[in-house]
Amino acid sequence: MPELPEVEVTKKALESALKKTSITGVNIRNKKLRWPVEEKKIRNIIHSDIKKIYRRGKYILISCENGALILHLGMSGSIGIFDKNSKYHKHDHVEFILKNKKVVRLNDPRRFGCAVWTNERPEEHKLIKSLGIEPLDEKALGEYLFTMSRSRKAAVKNFIMNSNIVVGVGNIYASESLFRSGINPIRSSSRISKQRYRKLGEEIKRVLSEAIEMGGTTLRDFTYYNEVRQIGYFKQKLFVYGRSGEECKKCSGLIKDRIIAGRNSFFWPKCQT
DNA sequence: AAACGACCCTGAAAGC
DNA sequence: TGCTTTCAGGGTCGTT
Numbered sequence: 001m002p003e004l005p006e007v008e009v010t011k012k013a014l015e016s017a018l019k020k021t022s023i024t025g026v027n028i029r030n031k032k033l034r035w036p037v038e039e040k041k042i043r044n045i046i047h048s049d050i051k052k053i054y055r056r057g058k059y060i061l062i063s064c065e066n067g068a069l070i071l072h073l074g075m076s077g078s079i080g081i082f083d084k085n086s087k088y089h090k091h092d093h094v095e096f097i098l099k100n101k102k103v104v105r106l107n108d109p110r111r112f113g114c115a116v117w118t119n120e121r122p123e124e125h126k127l128i129k130s131l132g133i134e135p136l137d138e139k140a141l142g143e144y145l146f147t148m149s150r151s152r153k154a155a156v157k158n159f160i161m162n163s164n165i166v167v168g169v170g171n172i173y174a175s176e177s178l179f180r181s182g183i184n185p186i187r188s189s190s191r192i193s194k195q196r197y198r199k200l201g202e203e204i205k206r207v208l209s210e211a212i213e214m215g216g217t218t219l220r221d222f223t224y225y226n227e228v229r230q231i232g233y234f235k236q237k238l239f240v241y242g243r244s245g246e247e248c249k250k251c252s253g254l255i256k257d258r259i260i261a262g263r264n265s266f267f268w269p270k271c272q273t
Numbered sequence: 274a275a276a277c278g279a280c281c282c283t284g285a286a287a288g289c
Numbered sequence: 290t291g292c293t294t295t296c297a298g299g300g301t302c303g304t305t
Binding site for chain 1: 301
């Protein structure tokens with residue numbers, strides 16, 4: 001569920017929750033996530049000075065004086081902030097107890113997410129170090145994509161979803177940005193002009209920024225903040241994702257879907273060549 | 274080096 | 290209604 005915008009929104013919530021307070025306890029209720037949650041290591045965060053909370057790709061990094069916590073929401077993860085005594089939800093696996101009597105809970109039904117402690121600089125950690133560029137920080141995203149794509153013949157949709165190339169573009173925003181730039185998702189990434197990549201780069205940035213503004217897309221997932229269910233509204237802005245059989249918003253043709261490299265993909269060939 | 278499929282897991286939705 | 294099947298927003302790993 002969570003792609004870059006959803007993770008960014010989550011990161012901001014976490015940042016405000018941890019501001020002017022500190023973590024006084026850690027509670028691992030289920031350590032079976034993507035990698036075993038190592039409680040002993042994670043307890044390093046207790047009473048530690050939190051220097052910075054930031055996002056790298058779809059990872060949330062909480063960097064402390066003595067190391068860093070690396071969080072990922074996988075396909076179904078969310079983070080909620082609650083009062084200390086509030087009831088657990090099913091699948092609340094990792095809990096941080098705050099000095100201000102609040103708690104931060106990582107909930108993840110499918111358990112594809114992770115909570116990993118590292119003593120290294122987080123940028124050096126193996127989950128982080130080979131990640132590609134941040135699309136929103138890159139001025140010349142299109143030029144970069146063009147250069148990186150020359151030797152690759154996989155479908156352009158897979159190419160932009162490759163987190164070693166560019167981070168944060170998941171299945172929804174890949175389909176959306178390709179529609180917006182008029183590029184057929186099946187087209188080989190090495191056979192697209194620089195000019196078209198410039199357009200694609202701009203549309204990737206635009207769609208991600210707009211989604212962040214609107215609080216993310218949210219299909220089935222949701223997150224909680226102070227007991228209030230937070231929903232993103234970007235779904236209303238989707239041109240193609242999840243709309244197969246419905247009308248194209250540009251030309252009134254019917255949106256198609258097709259599996260590309262194992263992932264469902266949505267597009268309308270007449271508007272995407 | 275790059276591309277592909279299998280796999281990790283639960284639950285919502287669709288199918289019967 | 291209720292049981293079964295299919296599918297889901299991600300990423301890693303092993304194999305071609």
